[in-house]
Amino acid sequence: MLRQLASKRLITQRIQILPRFYHEKVIDHFNNPRNVGSFDKNDPAVGTGLVGAPACGDVMKLQIKVDDTTGEIVDARFKTFGCGSAIASSSVATEWVKGKQMEEVMTIKNT
Amino acid sequence: MATKLLASALRQTLNKTPASSSLHRCLSTAAALTTAPPSQNDEAMTIKGLKISARPLYLDMQATSPVDPRVLDAMLPYYLARYGNPHSRTHLYGWESDQAVETARSQIADLIGASPKEIVFTSGATESNNISVKGVMKFYKEKKRHVVTTQTEHKCVLDSCRHLQQEGFEVTYLPVGNDGIVDLEKLRGSIRPDTGLVSVMAVNNEIGVIQPMEEIGKICREFNVPFHTDAAQALGKIPVDVDRWNVSLMSLSGHKIYGPKGVGALYMRRRPRIRVEAQMNGGGQERGIRSGTVPTPLVVGMGAACELAKKEMGYDEERIRGLQERLLNGVRAKLDGVVVNGSVERRYAGNLNLSFAYVEGESLLMGLKDVAVSSGSACTSASLEPSYVLRALGVDEDMAHTSIRFGIGRFTTEEEIDRAVELTVQQVDKLREMSPLYEMVKEGIDIKQIQWSQH
Numbered sequence: 001m002l003r004q005l006a007s008k009r010l011i012t013q014r015i016q017i018l019p020r021f022y023h024e025k026v027i028d029h030f031n032n033p034r035n036v037g038s039f040d041k042n043d044p045a046v047g048t049g050l051v052g053a054p055a056c057g058d059v060m061k062l063q064i065k066v067d068d069t070t071g072e073i074v075d076a077r078f079k080t081f082g083c084g085s086a087i088a089s090s091s092v093a094t095e096w097v098k099g100k101q102m103e104e105v106m107t108i109k110n111t
Numbered sequence: 112m113a114t115k116l117l118a119s120a121l122r123q124t125l126n127k128t129p130a131s132s133s134l135h136r137c138l139s140t141a142a143a144l145t146t147a148p149p150s151q152n153d154e155a156m157t158i159k160g161l162k163i164s165a166r167p168l169y170l171d172m173q174a175t176s177p178v179d180p181r182v183l184d185a186m187l188p189y190y191l192a193r194y195g196n197p198h199s200r201t202h203l204y205g206w207e208s209d210q211a212v213e214t215a216r217s218q219i220a221d222l223i224g225a226s227p228k229e230i231v232f233t234s235g236a237t238e239s240n241n242i243s244v245k246g247v248m249k250f251y252k253e254k255k256r257h258v259v260t261t262q263t264e265h266k267c268v269l270d271s272c273r274h275l276q277q278e279g280f281e282v283t284y285l286p287v288g289n290d291g292i293v294d295l296e297k298l299r300g301s302i303r304p305d306t307g308l309v310s311v312m313a314v315n316n317e318i319g320v321i322q323p324m325e326e327i328g329k330i331c332r333e334f335n336v337p338f339h340t341d342a343a344q345a346l347g348k349i350p351v352d353v354d355r356w357n358v359s360l361m362s363l364s365g366h367k368i369y370g371p372k373g374v375g376a377l378y379m380r381r382r383p384r385i386r387v388e389a390q391m392n393g394g395g396q397e398r399g400i401r402s403g404t405v406p407t408p409l410v411v412g413m414g415a416a417c418e419l420a421k422k423e424m425g426y427d428e429e430r431i432r433g434l435q436e437r438l439l440n441g442v443r444a445k446l447d448g449v450v451v452n453g454s455v456e457r458r459y460a461g462n463l464n465l466s467f468a469y470v471e472g473e474s475l476l477m478g479l480k481d482v483a484v485s486s487g488s489a490c491t492s493a494s495l496e497p498s499y500v501l502r503a504l505g506v507d508e509d510m511a512h513t514s515i516r517f518g519i520g521r522f523t524t525e526e527e528i529d530r531a532v533e534l535t536v537q538q539v540d541k542l543r544e545m546s547p548l549y550e551m552v553k554e555g556i557d558i559k560q561i562q563w564s565q566h
Contacts, residue, residue: 022477030477036545053563054509054548057471057497061547079547083473087545 022084029088034095037077039063058082060090064097073097073105167483168527172367172518173316173344173462174485178412179369179521185415186371189408197405198396208407215414219376222417223342223361224352231377231397232405236343237267238390239362239377242400243339244271246387247308247360248280255307258282261293261322262503264312265341272310289505290454291320298327302334309338313345313356317500317516318453319462321349328357337385343367343375347420348428348459353378359385365409369521370416374409377401427521432460434519434528439463441532446539452504452514463517466510469549470542475515478538482531485516509548509558 022030038061039046045065052059059082065075076094080087097105156163169177189211195204197212217227233239248258260272262284272282283301287293293311302309309331311322324340331338338357343364345351353361361378365371379385379400393402420427443449448468467475472486497511506514517531543549548558 027477030474033545038550050547054512054558057473057512059547059563061550079545079550081469081546081548082471084477086471087474 026085026088029091030084033087033091035075035077035091036079038079039065039075039077052082054081058086060086062090062093066102071102073100073102163480165481167481168531169483170517170519170523170527170531171483171485172520172523173319173516174518175366175372176369176520177522178366178371179416179419181419182370182412182415186408186412189411193407195407197407198394211407211411212405215410215417218414218418219363220378222347222351222421223363223378224354225378226381229378229381231379231400232410233375233377233401234373235366235375236265236341236362236364237375238401239364239375240265240267240341241271242377242387242390243360243362244268244308244310245275246390246400247337247339247385248275249388250386251307252280255305256280257303257306258308258310259285259298259301259306259336260310261285261287261312263287263291263315263317263500264310265316265343268310268312268341287503290457291315291318291452291500291504292454292457293322293327295323295326295330299330302330302336306334306336309336310340311338312341312343313351314342314349314459314462315453315500316344316462317498318464318504319344319459320453321345321457321459323457324356324358328355332357344459344462347417347424348461350424353380359383360387365413365416368413368416368420371409371412374406374413376413423521428460431519431521431523434523434525435460435463437525438517438519438528438532439465441529442535445532445536450510452501452506461519463519464514465517466506466514467539468510468513469546469552470513470539472513472515474542475513475535475538478541479515479534482534484518484531486514 039048041048041063043065045068046063047066048061048063050059050061059080061079063077064073066072067074076097078090078094080090082090093108096108189208193204193207193211195202195206195208197205197208199205199208212232213227216230216232220227220230231242233242244258248255256279258272258275258280260268260282269284272284276282285293285297285301298309298311309327311324311327313324314321328338337359339360339362340356340358341362342351343362344367346363347368351361358378359380363376363378365374365376377400379387387400389400389402391402396402396405439451442465446467450466450468452464452466476484476486497508498514501511501514515535519528551558551561
C-alpha cells in the first residue's frame with residue numbers, strides 16, 4: 001500500500017506546470033519535423049494543397065500520396081512558411097493522415 | 112521482516128523522486144519561471160519549454176545593454192554608504208548626494224554639448240518623450256495645435272501623439288523613404304503656422320538609420336518651430352551636439368549606453384527657452400519639470416556611463432563597425448536572399464536589421480535560441496501585423512515577416528559574431544528546406560504573381 005502511495009507521488013511529480021508557452025511536443029516537432037519534402041506534382045496518385053498567404057505570415061503546402069485501390073493515404077509530405085506552431089502543426093498533420101482513409105481524415109479538426 | 116522490506120522499498124522510491132518541494136514550487140507563480148525541473152544534465156536549463164545548454168549570446172543591444180562594470184563601481188557607494196536624499200538640505204547625506212547628482216548632470220551635458228542647467232532627470236526616455244510631446248503642446252495649446260512627426264518613431268512618441276489627437280490636436284505622420292530617411296521636402300511642406308513641435312528620432316531603434324538631423328534643425332529654425340528628438344539610441348554612439356542639430360528638446364536613456372535601467376534625462380534648451388507643462392506633479396524637484404526624488408545611484412550611473420561613452424565613442428564605433436561587416440559578410444557569403452532593411456550608408460553600425468527571404472521570422476528566432484536577437488515579425492507581436500517600422504519602409508509583406516535585428520555593442524566579441532553567423536546560416540538553410548516559397552522560387556515560379564487565398 002505504501003508502494004502504491006509512493007508511486008502515485010511519482011506520477012503527480014511528472015505533471016510539470018509550465019508557464020503558458022510552447023508545449024514540449026510543439027518544440028519537438030519544430031526541431032525535428034517529420035515528413036518534410038515534396039512528391040512529384042505530376043504523379044496522378046499525389047494530391048497537393050496550398051493554403052495561406054505570405055502577408056498573413058503563414059503558407060502551408062501539404063501533399064498526400066493515395067493508394068488508388070484502397071483509398072488509403074500511404075504517405076504525406078509538407079512544406080511550411082510560418083512560425084514555430086505552424087511548422088509543428090503541419091508536421092503533426094502529416095503524421096495523423098498517414099494510414100487513414102480519405103474520408104476519415106476529413107474529420108481532423110483544429111479543435 | 113515485512114516492515115524492513117516496506118521501509119527499504121519506501122526509501123528507494125522516495126530517493127528516486129526529487130524533493131517534493133519542487134512540485135509545490137512549480138505551483139507558485141513567483142517561482143514558476145525560475146524553477147528548472149530536474150534534468151539529467153546539470154548545466155542545461157529548461158525555460159519556456161526549451162532546453163538551452165548555456166546562456167545565449169547577447170546580440171540585442173538596442174533592447175538594452177549590460178551595465179559597464181565601471182558604471183556599477185560608480186553607483187555602489189550611493190546605495191550602501193552615501194544613501195541620502197539629494198533634496199535633503201540639512202545634513203551631509205543630502206549634500207553629498209546632491210553633489211553627486213550635479214556631477215552626473217554635467218557629465219551628461221558634456222556629452223551632448225549642453226549646459227548642466229538644461230538637463231532634467233526622468234525615469235527614462237519614455238517619460239522624457241511624454242514630457243516633450245504632451246508637455247510642450249499642452250503648454251502652448253492656445254496658439255499651437257499641430258504636431259509633425261514620422262511614421263517610424265518609437266511607440267511612446269506615437270502613443271503620445273495619439274493621445275493629443277484625442278484631445279483635439281492635429282498630427283501629421285510623415286512617411287519615410289525605402290531607406291528609412293525622412294523626406295526633407297515633405298517635412299518642409301507639412302509645417303504650418305500653428306505647428307507647435309517637430310519630433311524626429313535621431314537613430315531608429317529597429318533599423319538603425321540616422322536621420323539628417325542638421326538639415327531638419329535648419330528647417331525648424333527657419334520656421335521657428337521647436338525641434339524634439341528621441342536620442343535614446345543615438346547618445347554615446349554617434350556625435351550629438353544640440354547646437355549643431357538645433358534641437359530644443361532631447362530625450363536620453365540610461366540603459367542603452369551601458370548604464371542602469373530606470374533612469375533617463377531630458378535636455379531642454381534655455382536660449383531660446385522652451386516651456387513645458389509638467390507631467391509629474393509634486394514637490395517641484397528638477398525645476399518643477401519633474402517632481403519626485405532624484406534617484407542618486409541611477410543618475411550617478413548614467414553620468415558615469417556618459418563620461419565613458421565620451422571617451423570611448425571613437426574606439427567603440429570602429430570596433431563595432433568591423434564586427435558588423437564581419438557579420439554581414441559572413442552571412443552573405445553563405446546565403447542568398449539577404450536584405451538589409453534601411454539605408455546602408457546612413458546607419459548606426461551596431462544595428463543590423465536583416466531580412467531573409469522565404470523564411471519566417473518567428474520560426475527563425477525559435478531556432479536561434481542560443482542567440483538573443485529580436486525580430487519585427489508578426490508572431491512576436493500580439494496581432495498578425497508585422498512591425499510598423501518595416502511597413503513604413505515599404506518592405507514587401509512577405510519580407511516584413513522575416514526580419515531579424517542583430518545588436519552589436521561594446522562587449523560583443525568576434526567569437527560571438529562568428530557563432531551567430533554559423534547558427535543563423537544553419538537555421539535559415541533548414542527553414543528554407545521546409546519552405547514552399549523557396550521551392551517555388553527554385554522552380555522558377557514568380558511568387559508575386561500568385562493569387563493567395565486568405566483565410
